[in-house]
């Protein structure tokens with residue numbers, strides 16, 4: 068009887084097919100994006116988990132390889148590239164050819180902002196078509212994006228528009244803490260008017276649904292107050308009584324394990340001691356200050372509520388470090404690992 072031979076080639080190809088294709092956007096060419104991408108992709112473990120495809124600029128990535136002195140080569144590919152991936156190769160879909168003066172380190176440019184915009188749009192398209200299973204984004208500079216005429220405060224809002232999604236939720240996640248935001252890129256003066264019952268409720272719902280799908284089967288959510296001491300019985304504001312508590316009650320009536328409103332000054336202590344799976348915060352800095360205190364290096368930004376999977380670094384373009392090779396690539400790596408793990412579970416079905 069002939070023994071079935073172990074088919075190295077076939078099994079390798081099979082393994083490749085199982086590894087999800089992740090579209091990796093290069094971000095702002097004048098920032099640390101290109102450097103942290105090549106550093107992250109130099110990790111063989113990452114390439115065992117997924118097939119990263121960088122959407123970006125060859126000149127910017129060659130410069131990043133020179134700075135980081137990594138033994139990687141760049142291969143420009145069409146569409147999504149070959150199924151079989153060689154170790155030590157960064158696969159690039161070249162979407163721009165920027166001149167050096169359009170990617171001066173530490174200096175935002177309209178050309179750089181437009182390039183970053185194009186990488187994001189293409190990645191979203193690849194995800195929507197099913198060609199990529201997720202996207203992981205390097206940081207953009209919002210000033211450059213807006214200078215280029217793309218009037219979005221960040222990826223989150225742009226992706227909501229590109230995918231036709233009404234409400235999305237920004238989550239930042241680390242091993243010890245996860246936070247989600249009711250309002251995202253808003254002037255602090257605008258926040259109270261934007262903290263509506265509907266918005267708080269929808270943020271709780273989206274957080275609960277995404278956590279249950281990807282991270283923990285029965286999420287326990289803490290919902291923060293907006294004002295100090297939960298408004299102190301109306302002495303310092305009444306959003307807790309009129310808006311946040313009714314939203315929590317409605318969420319609980321739907322079977323969601325959400326509690327609050329809870330005072331933000333003490334709650335994080337209990338959240339990191341394991342009391343909650345996520346903290347629903349009313350505004351950007353309320354959630355991101357504790358998150359970055361604990362997870363500056365390895366935090367991941369995940370956009371919840373989209374019909375596609377999107378993860379990102381938790382930091383910005385770090386113009387002060389761009390071109391030095393000193394920026395930590397840990398958050399980029401964590402974003403790629405999380406994208407691969409989420410992709411293995413599949414994007415959430417579109418909401419009916």
Ligand SMILES: NC(=O)C1=CN([C@@H]2O[C@H](COP(=O)(O)OP(=O)(O)OC[C@H]3O[C@@H](n4cnc5c(N)ncnc54)[C@H](O)[C@@H]3O)[C@@H](O)[C@H]2O)C=CC1
Pocket residue numbers: 099103205206207208209210222368379380381382383384385386387388393394395396
């Ligand atoms: N996901 C994204 O695309 C994000 C983009 N941004 C944008 O980035 C730009 C700059 O924002 P900033 O507020 O200055 O924040 P930033 O995160 O770029 O920098 C703040 C400080 O953290 C340091 N830092 C950042 N990343 C680091 C890394 N990987 N390793 C070591 N140190 C690091 C910087 O050197 C700087 O001292 C803005 O346009 C902002 O909107 C900010 C956050 C996220």
Ligand SMILES: NCC(=O)COP(=O)(O)O
Pocket residue numbers: 220221222223224355368379381
């Ligand atoms: N502070 C987080 C942040 O600004 C990231 O925004 P986005 O580009 O992911 O929307």
